[in-house]
Amino acid sequence: MSIQIPRGTQDILPGTVELWQYIETQAREICRRYNYKEIRTPIFEHTELFLRSVGDTTDIVQKEMYTFTDRGERSLTLRPEGTAAVVRSYVEHKMYGDAAQPTKLFYIGPMFRYERPQSGRYRQFVQFGIEALGSNDPAIDAEVIALAMEFYKSLGLKHVKLVLNSLGDQESRKAHREALVNHFAPRIHEFCSDCQARLEKNPLRILDCKKDRGHELMSTAPSITEYLNEGSQQYYEKVQQLLTMMNIPFEKDPNLVRGLDYYQHTVFEIMSEAEGFGAITTLSGGGRYNGLVQEVGGPETPGIGFALSIERLLMALEAESITLPVSQSIDCYVVALGEQAKDYAAKLVFELRKAGVTAEKDYLDRKVKAQFKAADRVQAKYVAVLGENELERSVINIKDMSTGEQEEAALDTFVSYVAEKVL
Template identity: 60%
Template sequence: MINIAKGTQDLLPEVTSDWQYVENKLREIAQNYNYKEIRTPIFEHTELFTRGVGGSTDIVQKEMYTFTDKGDRSITLRPEGTAPVVRSYIENKMHGYANQPIKLFYEGPMFRYERKQKGRYRQFVQFGVEAIGAEDPAIDAEIIAMVMDIYQSFGLKKLKLYINSIGDIDSRSEYNKALVEHFKPSIEEFCSDCQQRIDTNPMRILDCKKDREHRLVKSAPRIYDYLNDDSKQYFEQVKLYLDQLGIDYEVDTNLVRGLDYYTHTAFEVMSDAEGFGAITTLCGGGRYNGLLEMLDGPNETGIGFALSIERLLLALEAEGIEIEHDDALDLFIATLDEDSKQYAVQLLHRLRKAGVKADTDYKSRKLKGQMKQADRERAKYTIVLGENEIKNQQVKLKDMNDGGEHVIELSSLTDELKERLS
């Protein structure tokens, strides 16, 4: 027997309805904020991620699924969504569109070779949003508001929003110098990853999962002390908008995010629901000034976020929230003989074309077995077709909720059902 690959999962019919509900709701909320869907390839040239995500990140160093194709090109299954969206923005010259900024959302599978943990997979589904072409604290606040709107719309309450400013490129450069001076004398006390980061991206040391409790991490300089006046003013404006929107947040000066392209606003949403797991992050995002130029694009800026649908579902489970959606069958047709089965096939076709969710028996079960199947399908209505029903062109439409029966003409079955279902 061939088993499923490690770090992946089969989504069976009993759970895909939950996924469809979540995905539809995410799209609906994004569209309410006037974001439009973009779909990029599942694989890209590896250089896109080594340049766009950053060579010092765990994603590039450890987690990417990379292979050489038949044309001897290095190809990578996408590990995240921002770099592909930015690549598409540049390649399709979206900076020339009349309506700016360009507001996009995406949803699809991502791939990272990481250790299997609760709610984390090597193939996972990410929903993300990018607003490219405007450097305005108001759109930073809009993005964060959308994130909170998404989680709260599902009924989640045990949420914590953390925000920080990484400052502009100049502020970030000065802060990196201070971190090198702080960590360098004792860098041998840190993990091998951090010992490399001291020379490539010292801010990542603050984000290290292994050394987060190290005394030097706790006593490290704070980014706010190195923000220039423009960066401070930008961050204060973002906070002012969030205050006006009534969005609760906490400033976390150690919040730097894991990717090299972030500047100014960075944020994460955490769940503190009991049983959610050791890793409490639900969502993260931030502003990326300079990423487009890094990928040979125009001097434009963007901001976005990405969330894992798997972890969203896990958070709902941790808070005991059940997804309520109607996937019950509208009508089940039970048949008594071969002639009525043939009639049922034609009748089903007409009903389905009219938008009625209907089915029948294909296992030649007795009537009792067919009615049990109708119950399992949670059918709202049933009819029984036999010789008399076909001859008289009348059936008893049974309401499976209250047991009531109504004799109706077969010719009016579709209209009767649609009226009752509405």
């Protein structure tokens, strides 16, 4: 019986993995410019971390987490998102005491959610995300959003839309919560069992329900923006003002709530408007979480961040017919004729690689014609041919595959000659 890959996962093969590497390099580069430092956290954490931070009323906690008990009878969970683990690390390592504040971090790594696989959505997926901890300044909100938008722009995406909302502070959310309960309670029996449970625990989550999104009460539900107090309204307006000054266009959506319980004040999503992208248009999202650090045992610390799926980013690039500048070619392929030449070719390839040149040779004892075909398959820029006769004369023939021109070079200067051509 053949063993196949688990449902909802994927093998990223050579030829495709280079696209991922390019995207990850771009992510690291933009974080360098914005002064965000990389952090790497464990793939699994204590389950309690996600119960306390993500929220026990969320779909992630209720339906999607990969949770298991280890041999020490501890409940552990494969991380379903990145923020909770970053905040846990921030608290555990007392980063709030560092001289450089705010603490600005980024991560790239696999996350795990048990959900129905579909286009661009997997049970194991890769997120790139950033977190800025320690500042209540609306400018840091604008910075986080700007980084996300600039990242997409750096990859060539043009059909993206920023959607913005505010969930307000605790006082605003409390007033809005009461209004939602009064709105939904008389007809809550018409909603799914999840929404019925959310009515008392977290009625805001009803607005994010996928099953009941078409219910008439959804469109008439009280908006959080109607309940923002003066401080929350001023904060929201300042974020908008800063984005406008940065020439970053946005749309306000009072129904945007995001799927995690820890958000307050600014929340946002970036969506693809590319034709043919699909019904689910969200590429990334994030927001401010001013109570999350305390929830996992740290001091009162404000924070804001966002995360994006690399799988969905690749879908957006495809929808806009964007080809990333990723080269699959190698610099030099060495063709050898005869036993002594084959042995010497192994030395030459080794020396080329030491010099920083991407080099390859035949390892299947193929004929000359087959070796040239192999060089074509790997898109070699140069092909060097070494036979017994060339070896005796201490020379090697070099062919430029783009022009067809051929030259003869001395063996002792061959490596520097090729390196000068390609590096």
